[in-house]
Amino acid sequence: MDEDTTTYEVELKFRLATPDGLIEKLQDLHAVPAAPVLQRDTYFAHPVRDFGETDEAFRIRSAGSSNVVTYKGPLVDTLSKTRREIEVAFADGQQSAGDIEQILTILGFSPVRTVEKTRIPYHFDWEGRSIELALDDVTGLGKFVELETITNTNDREAARDALLRLATRLELADSLRTSYLCLLMEQDAQ
Numbered sequence: 001m002d003e004d005t006t007t008y009e010v011e012l013k014f015r016l017a018t019p020d021g022l023i024e025k026l027q028d029l030h031a032v033p034a035a036p037v038l039q040r041d042t043y044f045a046h047p048v049r050d051f052g053e054t055d056e057a058f059r060i061r062s063a064g065s066s067n068v069v070t071y072k073g074p075l076v077d078t079l080s081k082t083r084r085e086i087e088v089a090f091a092d093g094q095q096s097a098g099d100i101e102q103i104l105t106i107l108g109f110s111p112v113r114t115v116e117k118t119r120i121p122y123h124f125d126w127e128g129r130s131i132e133l134a135l136d137d138v139t140g141l142g143k144f145v146e147l148e149t150i151t152n153t154n155d156r157e158a159a160r161d162a163l164l165r166l167a168t169r170l171e172l173a174d175s176l177r178t179s180y181l182c183l184l185m186e187q188d189a190q
Contacts (some may be wrong), residue, residue: 008151009072010159014172016143019135025170031124031133036086039063042101046052047108057179058109060100063119065092069100080160081177085150115139115180127162130157138180140187145172 016022026033040062051057055074060067066089073084090096101111107130117138124131134146151159167175176183 005103007022007152008076008082008153008156008159009083009085009161010149010151010156010163012082012156012163012167012172013145013176013178014145014167014174015176016135016145017107019143019145021173022135022145022170026122026124026133029126029169031122034121036118036120037063039117039119041117041166042097043112043115044104044109045112047110058183060097060104062094062097065094067092067100069095076156076158080163080175082156082160082177113181113184115184117180126166129159129162131166133161138184141180141183144180147172 023074041059043057043059046058049056057070057072059070059072061070068087068089070088071084071086076082076084090100105111115138117136119137120135122133122135124133129149129151132146132148134148136144136146138144147163147170149159149163167173178186
């Protein structure tokens with residue numbers, strides 16, 4: 001595969017006490033909100049590879065009736081949650097998600113944990129990039145905001161730097177590089 005066609009998700013995540021001031025800033029940026037959606041992410045362990053050690057993730061996401069299977073590679077920089085991402089949609093509906101989960105289990109994968117959240121996505125352009133800002137209310141964790149853009153290998157650092165400038169503009173500080181899954185598992189261990 002040509003390295004330049006590799007898709008990367010560049011993401012910054014922040015805890016959020018209240019979205020009030022943020023909503024006004026998003027209006028100033030002409031951000032367009034979408035309808036809230038319930039997302040259910042079921043993460044899986046590989047039968048012979050420890051994703052905790054390799055810093056990878058594999059999940060089924062159901063959002064409304066839509067389903068996708070996602071592979072996330074290891075983090076590739078120290079300032080953001082930039083990682084390779086491969087996402088493939090499959091048939092809609094709860095039955096299809098259950099069927100794929102059953103196939104994975106038969107192949108030796110095992111469910112680790114499910115993360116549920118209500119997400120309100122906002123879409124807008126920033127510095128010539130398509131941005132999704134997500135207001136997330138994660139069951140058991142609370143409220144967060146994620147900034148995300150999709151890019152390729154050659155543009156990763158520029159995309160990250162654009163998101164860092166956007167975070168400054170939105171007055172977001174103390175970015176988290178930990179996934180919701182890891183935050184919940186850390187909480188469960190306490």
